[in-house]
Amino acid sequence: MNAPLPLIDATDRVAFVTGAAGGIGGACVAQLLAAGASVVATGRREVEIADHPKLLKLSLQVTDEAQVQAAIAMTKDRFGAIDYVIHMAGMVGKGRLDQMDLKDWHTVVDTNLTSAFLLLKHAYPLLRKPGGAVVLCGSSNGTNGGSYLSGAAYASSKAALNNLTRYCAKEWAPDGIRVNMISPGPVDTPMLDRLSSEQHTALKAGLPLGRYATADECAAATLFLCSSHAASMTGTNTNISSGLVLDR
Numbered sequence: 001m002n003a004p005l006p007l008i009d010a011t012d013r014v015a016f017v018t019g020a021a022g023g024i025g026g027a028c029v030a031q032l033l034a035a036g037a038s039v040v041a042t043g044r045r046e047v048e049i050a051d052h053p054k055l056l057k058l059s060l061q062v063t064d065e066a067q068v069q070a071a072i073a074m075t076k077d078r079f080g081a082i083d084y085v086i087h088m089a090g091m092v093g094k095g096r097l098d099q100m101d102l103k104d105w106h107t108v109v110d111t112n113l114t115s116a117f118l119l120l121k122h123a124y125p126l127l128r129k130p131g132g133a134v135v136l137c138g139s140s141n142g143t144n145g146g147s148y149l150s151g152a153a154y155a156s157s158k159a160a161l162n163n164l165t166r167y168c169a170k171e172w173a174p175d176g177i178r179v180n181m182i183s184p185g186p187v188d189t190p191m192l193d194r195l196s197s198e199q200h201t202a203l204k205a206g207l208p209l210g211r212y213a214t215a216d217e218c219a220a221a222t223l224f225l226c227s228s229h230a231a232s233m234t235g236t237n238t239n240i241s242s243g244l245v246l247d248r
Contacts, residue, residue: 007220008227010037014079015226016072016123018062018115019088021045023189024137027219028086029055035223037084040075044089062089062115065122072122082126084226085134087119092191093151100151108153113160120168130176133226134168136161138183140241149199158183162237169235178234180225185241188212208243 015032019025021043029041033052041047042060049055056078060071075082093100093108116136127134141150142158162181169179186192186203192212195203204210221238224230239245 006035007229008035008223010035010084010223010226013037013083014040014075014081015084015086016040016042016075016082017086017088018042018060018119019090019137020047020049020057022088023191023215024184024187024218024222025086025088027215028088028222031216031219031223032084032086038079040071040079042071042089060089062087062119063110065118068115068118069122072126076126081128082123083128083132085119085123085127085132086222086226087116087135088137088222089115090137091154092149092194093153094149094194095151096148097152100153105153108151109157112154112157113164116161116164120164124172124177127175127177132172132175132177133230134177134179135222135225136165136179136181138162138165138181138237140183140185140239140245142183143237143239143245149195149203165237166235173234178225178230180230180233180236180238182218182221182225182238182240183245184213184218185244186212187218187240188214206244207241211242213240213242 015037017025017028020029020041029039032039038054040056042058047057058071061067091111138161139158141155146155165179165181
């Protein structure tokens, strides 16, 4: 029997991470650095991660095509290639559909869905072929329809990400690039600070496990999908919802 493999050995690998100023994206950066990767950590806000010799921090508005192109170009100049694209940038909406402004709809859809299109389009030439891996961030809302707590645009954009994952998984399989998605339910990050204590209580009561997932759990699942353990996995949607969504 062969010796067991670690979760991931990312030595000599390069990861491009969006949403690194947030909980899940920041946890991905920390775990990738610990695994030996060189990491480009991007965020709309300042990425508050300690400096590291293998870390490049960039400001990035993921809905701006010129900024996405520039960030990919800086990655090429610094590291030469990309092994892992980890797209954790996103935003929630709120409220009833009939009360939602068109501008707010476009903002949420562009941030969650159009950003993924832009990132994948411009990262593709730099992704290592074969061996590249992409992980997008969906949501349980993309499966169960969500609620007014996050809004219609959020649920719709996350559902669309599922099919974008499947599409790219098929299109890029001949290149040896795998494309997968994680779909967290409620995660214990600052994104949930918008909820009242009563809403937290009700939300946890609806989770069979009775607890929120953590950013570290979501990051570990992401690294697994990038690893050789997941070499036969592409086009998948990993459910991290504490039982809120039960796979059929």
